[in-house]
Amino acid sequence: MVHPSKTVAVIGGGMVGACIARYLQRDGHNVIILDPNEPGDGASFGNAGCFNPSSLVPIAGPDTFKQVPGYLMDPLGPLSIRWSYLLQVTPWLVRYGLAGVPEKIKHQSLALKSILSRSLEALMPLVDDCGAHDLVRRDGILIVYRSGQSVASDSRGWNLRREHGIHWEELDRDAVRDFDPNLTRDIQFGKFVPGNGHTVNPGALVKEIVRHVVQSGGQYRKVRATDFLFNGDKLQAVLTDHGPVTVDMAVVAAGAHSKALARAAGNSVPLESERGYHVMIKTPEVRPRVPTTDSDHKFVVTPMQEGVRVAGTVELAGLDAKPNWKRAEILLNRIGGLYPALGKTYRPDDFTVWMGHRPSLPDSLPVMGRSKRSADVIYAFGHQHVGMTAAPYTGVIIAALAAGRPSPVDLTPFQPDRF
Ligand SMILES: Cc1cc2nc3c(=O)[nH]c(=O)nc-3n(C[C@H](O)[C@H](O)[C@H](O)COP(=O)(O)OP(=O)(O)OC[C@H]3O[C@@H](n4cnc5c(N)ncnc54)[C@H](O)[C@@H]3O)c2cc1C
Incomplete structure (x- = not known):
C-alpha cells in the first residue's frame, strides 16, 4: 500500500490499460479507467492471443529494405501499404528501416527482453485476482517451416533468442506430425517454444481484469480523453468529451490513439498504426494443438474459445481508413495450406472478420516514461506486435513510477523523447 494513495486516470482500457489499472489498484491507488469504447474492444480484442516472451526480435532488421518491395509486389503478401497513405507514412518507414541495423537491434532486443521475459509471472497474479484461469493456457507455441531455406531466412531471430536464453525444441518432419497430425505434410521443420502461453479469449481476459478493478472500488467511465488541464x-x-475528470495523475495507454494525447502533454512521438486482421472460423473441423505460426506466410493460428482464429498481416493505412476485408480473405485462403482440413469454402455465417491497430513506434519499442509537460502524466503505449505479452509487466513498471519507486527495468530505451 502506498501512502498517500492517489487518484489516477488510466486513459485506455485495452490490455495495457487494464494491467496498469490493476497494478495501480494493488498499490492502493484510486483508479479511474477512461475509454469511449468497452474495455478490451481495441487491438486487445482481435490479436492472436499469445504471451510470447520469445518475441524479443525487433520487427525491423537488416533485410527490411530488401524484403519490403517483394512483400509489396505480392498481393497475397503479409505487408501492404494503402497508396493514398504512402506519403504520410514515408517518414515512419524511413525511421523503421534505419532502426534495423545490428547495433540498434542488439539494444532493442535487450529492452524487449526486459519487459517480455516476466510476462506470465506478472500476468498470473492478475488472473488469480479476477479468477480468469479458464482463459489462460501455458502450453507453448509452435512455429513451422516448409523448407531449410525458410528456416535459414529466420536464423537471425533464432540466434538472437539463443543469445537471450530462450529455450525451444527443434522438431523434424516426423516430430511435427506427431505433435500436431492436422498440419500439412509439407511442413519440414518446427520449433516448439514451451515457455510461451496464450489466452483463448483476449477480449474477455481484458474485460475480466477491468471487471475486477471496478469490483474492487475502481471506476470505468465511458468517455474519450481529449486534453489535460495543468496548474x-x-x-x-x-x-x-463529457467534462473534466479531476485526478492527481494520468497514464496514457490509449494504444494506437495515444499520439494526440502525448502531444497534449508535450511530446511528439512517431506512433503509427500497423493494422492487422483476423478471421475467426466458428466451427472448425480441426483445431491446432497450440498457437501455430506459419513462418512462410506470417500468420498465427490460435485455438480459442469461440473457434480457430487466423491472425496476422500488416497494413499501413492509418487510423481512419476503412478496413480492406480482402486482407482478411487472404488469411482465410491461406489456412488450408497449413491445416488442410480447414481449407474449404466457407459460408459467410461460418466465420467473422476483424481489423485492429497495432500501436507501433519505428524502433519496435513502446514509450514508457513521464511526459515533458508534467511528471504527473505517464506514458505507456506503443507495444506494437507484443502488447498482450508486454502489458502485465508494463503494469508493474508503471505502478512503480506512479508510486515514486525505482523502475524495475532500465527505462532509457523507452523514453518518450528518444526520437
Ligand atoms: C492481428 C494482430 C495479432 C496480434 N497478436 C498478438 C499476440 O499474439 N501477442 C501479443 O503480445 N500481441 C499481439 N498483438 C498486439 C496486441 O494486440 C497489441 O499490442 C495490444 O493489444 C495493444 O494494447 P493496448 O491496450 O495498448 O491497445 P488497445 O487494445 O487498442 O486499447 C487502447 C484503448 O484505448 C482506447 N482509447 C483510444 N483513444 C482514447 C481516448 N482518447 N480516450 C480514452 N480511451 C481511448 C480505445 O478505445 C481502446 O480501448 C497483435 C495485434 C494484431 C493486430
Whole structure:
C-alpha cells in the first residue's frame, strides 16, 4: 500500500490499460479507467492471443529494405501499404528501416527482453485476482517451416533468442506430425517454444481484469480523453468529451490513439498504426494443438474459445481508413495450406472478420516514461506486435513510477523523447 494513495486516470482500457489499472489498484491507488469504447474492444480484442516472451526480435532488421518491395509486389503478401497513405507514412518507414541495423537491434532486443521475459509471472497474479484461469493456457507455441531455406531466412531471430536464453525444441518432419497430425505434410521443420502461453479469449481476459478493478472500488467511465488541464507543472484534470475528470495523475495507454494525447502533454512521438486482421472460423473441423505460426506466410493460428482464429498481416493505412476485408480473405485462403482440413469454402455465417491497430513506434519499442509537460502524466503505449505479452509487466513498471519507486527495468530505451 502506498501512502498517500492517489487518484489516477488510466486513459485506455485495452490490455495495457487494464494491467496498469490493476497494478495501480494493488498499490492502493484510486483508479479511474477512461475509454469511449468497452474495455478490451481495441487491438486487445482481435490479436492472436499469445504471451510470447520469445518475441524479443525487433520487427525491423537488416533485410527490411530488401524484403519490403517483394512483400509489396505480392498481393497475397503479409505487408501492404494503402497508396493514398504512402506519403504520410514515408517518414515512419524511413525511421523503421534505419532502426534495423545490428547495433540498434542488439539494444532493442535487450529492452524487449526486459519487459517480455516476466510476462506470465506478472500476468498470473492478475488472473488469480479476477479468477480468469479458464482463459489462460501455458502450453507453448509452435512455429513451422516448409523448407531449410525458410528456416535459414529466420536464423537471425533464432540466434538472437539463443543469445537471450530462450529455450525451444527443434522438431523434424516426423516430430511435427506427431505433435500436431492436422498440419500439412509439407511442413519440414518446427520449433516448439514451451515457455510461451496464450489466452483463448483476449477480449474477455481484458474485460475480466477491468471487471475486477471496478469490483474492487475502481471506476470505468465511458468517455474519450481529449486534453489535460495543468496548474504550473501539476496535473489538475483529464479533459474528456463529457467534462473534466479531476485526478492527481494520468497514464496514457490509449494504444494506437495515444499520439494526440502525448502531444497534449508535450511530446511528439512517431506512433503509427500497423493494422492487422483476423478471421475467426466458428466451427472448425480441426483445431491446432497450440498457437501455430506459419513462418512462410506470417500468420498465427490460435485455438480459442469461440473457434480457430487466423491472425496476422500488416497494413499501413492509418487510423481512419476503412478496413480492406480482402486482407482478411487472404488469411482465410491461406489456412488450408497449413491445416488442410480447414481449407474449404466457407459460408459467410461460418466465420467473422476483424481489423485492429497495432500501436507501433519505428524502433519496435513502446514509450514508457513521464511526459515533458508534467511528471504527473505517464506514458505507456506503443507495444506494437507484443502488447498482450508486454502489458502485465508494463503494469508493474508503471505502478512503480506512479508510486515514486525505482523502475524495475532500465527505462532509457523507452523514453518518450528518444526520437
Ligand atoms: C492481428 C494482430 C495479432 C496480434 N497478436 C498478438 C499476440 O499474439 N501477442 C501479443 O503480445 N500481441 C499481439 N498483438 C498486439 C496486441 O494486440 C497489441 O499490442 C495490444 O493489444 C495493444 O494494447 P493496448 O491496450 O495498448 O491497445 P488497445 O487494445 O487498442 O486499447 C487502447 C484503448 O484505448 C482506447 N482509447 C483510444 N483513444 C482514447 C481516448 N482518447 N480516450 C480514452 N480511451 C481511448 C480505445 O478505445 C481502446 O480501448 C497483435 C495485434 C494484431 C493486430
